Amino acid sequence: MTSAASSPSSADRDCGTDAGLEVEVLGASEELARRLRRAALAALEAAGVSDGHLAVELVDRARMRELNARFRGRDAATDVLSFPIDGVEAATGPRELGDVIVCPPECSDLEEAVVHGVLHLCGYDHERDQGQMLALQADVLTRLRGSASGSAAPRTVALAVGSGTKTRAGFVALAGRPNVGKSTLVNRFAGTKVAIVSDKPQTTRRELRGVVTGDDWQLVLCDLPGFQRPRDELTARMQARVERALADSDVVLYIVSATEPIGPGDRFIAEAVRRAEKPTVAAVNKIDAVDRERTALALLEVEKLDLPGEIFPISAKTGEGVEELREHLVSLLPEGPFLYPPESRSDVPPELAFAELIREQVLRHTREEVPHAVEVEVSEIERRPDGSLVVHADLWCETESQKAILIGAGGRMVKAIGSAARAEMAILAGVPVHLDLRVRVRRGWRKDEGLLDRIGIR
Ligand SMILES: Nc1nc2c(ncn2[C@@H]2O[C@H](COP(=O)(O)OP(=O)(O)OP(=O)(O)O)[C@@H](O)[C@H]2O)c(=O)[nH]1
Ligand SMILES: [Mg+2]
Structure with a gap:
């Protein structure tokens, strides 16, 4: 030294x-x-x-x-x-x-x-x-x-705590089957939309982090793709990312849905969680959608998985049980400095946040294989003198027939996707947003390693 x-x-x-x-x-x-x-x-x-x-x-x-x-x-x-x-x-x-x-x-x-x-x-x-x-x-x-990042020099921020105070901070990895409500829970914790949500499985493709800060603690929630067996380069990368995130986390939050019985997928993930050997908490989500009996049964099923740690019944949608879960997660954090400025809610850069809001509307508006064949890249964000933003984005799909579906008769589909996304983007940006959205065919993008690297799916 x-x-x-x-x-x-x-x-x-x-x-x-x-x-x-x-x-x-x-x-x-x-x-x-x-x-x-x-x-x-x-x-x-x-x-x-x-x-x-x-x-x-x-x-x-x-x-x-x-x-x-x-x-x-x-x-x-x-x-x-x-x-x-x-x-x-x-x-x-x-x-x-x-x-x-x-x-x-x-x-x-x-x-x-x-x-x-x-x-x-x-x-x-x-x-x-x-x-x-x-x-x-x-x-x-x-x-x-694994996602776009800012290029500013480190800046000094004043933390809410004095240097003599002991703080707790750490990474909580959310592991669970597709569609159990991981992203909904991260958004609920962060109090803002960090990650997009849809009723289609495999909505989340990259690790996104939501941040919640209290007086002397900071939880960094790592929203992960629903764990699955890989089918192509895209899903192989999604799974590898989940395994790495489990290994790098301080605490693992294992999530199942009360609306479905525990299946082989849940058991497969429980195994990975056990292998990670981290302090673990389990949550049974969506209890708002089932009766008490089904909640009790789901809690019992999770208990049988024999994971270490406590089990919480919650509803990410209504917020029921979420505060108790948060308190418990905080108690498991290691002592250490804050990892993000206290005012942070997420680590998602604007290009990615906008691209995801567009993809969310694609998921809402399309069916069958189309949602999974689409990726969105925001190439440029311009600020106009009046303060509004012009966002240029490409919507990729894999075939001409998917492109035809996405454009729709008379361009109706792409217009509907664009105007719904634009409204969400304006809420996020706090200023009006103009969206220049183009639909393009990019064959086999899910297998294109160079492209996956470039769009931050690693
Ligand atoms: N009723 C009810 N629905 C919920 C709850 N949490 C999530 N959902 C719904 O479940 C669906 C999936 O939610 P997501 O948050 O996208 O699930 P995910 O686990 O992130 O899914 P992937 O990203 O595909 O792994 C959406 O339609 C949500 O609205 C809940 O507590 N109650
Ligand atoms: Mg998700």
Whole structure:
């Protein structure tokens, strides 16, 4: 270490290697250390560094202020500092790359801060490179999170809690069969529309996160695609994403629907949840749609799955039981800094949020194979002088006949989809939205790995 930071206990250390790279994370919980290590490795890879040892250390405000005073002559705590070490060949082990010091109470996003610090360490400088570093940073975060990300430098946010207060924060992965109500529950928790919802199974294709923050806790809910056996590259990626999210979560929330008996799909997921070996909570959703007897039976069926942890009867639709579930989830969170600014409700960037609102209307307006054959990409969002937005979007399908259905007689279908989506987009944006929507055939997009990469399904 270049800095004279106090040495954390061994329980706080996470050290891992990847090819010739070694990244050590100090001062973070096990789960957080794993995430930050992955972020650092992704940034090193993007910068073309393939060997060396790097340390990421989390410090409190007082320590950050001291480092700033000593090395930069500034009496302030900042979000991240990089201390490169050039050309020092260690006697044993990989060469030293340097240290990235991160101050969680000053960060809006810890992964972003680590990527930012590592890129600086690798010689990038956003103040002089005309956007090159921030573009690379956005690219790394996109790859890490499987969806488009912003490209701003880490910014300082004031947290609602003082630095002396202990906070709890962590990731809760929602695992359950398609259609049991995972996205509806995330929206209910976040108090806003984070994820689109439909009565068609496999609505959710990417991991989206909803954020709920209390005085001294923050729950990050990872809405996941309904777990399933893969059929093509798209569904294989969706399932791989779910497995990774379970492994990366602090708590797993297993969800079934009271309206259907527990089936092989639910048991398959219960197995994956058990394998993840995380603190687990189960919820029986949609109790508003069944009588008490059926709810009791569903609770019993879940009990027989023999998962660890408590079981909650809830209705994501009406909110019944959701507050009790939330309190219990918070009690299982590890102690740690907030992971998002307290005012955040989701991590979904505007392009993706708009694309999903359009896809939601496609799901509402079409049937059979069409909903699953459609993907939406927002290519551009323009702001007009009057403050309104112009959103350019492509609606892909796989065949000419699907295109004909989507356009409809006299263009009626695409108009109906567009105007319903536009209304939702205007609510989200808070300003009027003009939508330029084109229907295009893109054969086999569900198998096109390059394309799936580009649209963030990883
Ligand atoms: N009655 C009732 N319906 C619900 C409830 N929660 C969700 N639903 C409905 O169930 C359907 C599926 O909800 P989603 O939230 O999209 O389900 P999901 O688990 O995210 O589905 P995938 O994304 O396909 O995995 C929608 O029609 C919801 O309106 C509930 O508590 N009660
Ligand atoms: Mg969903």
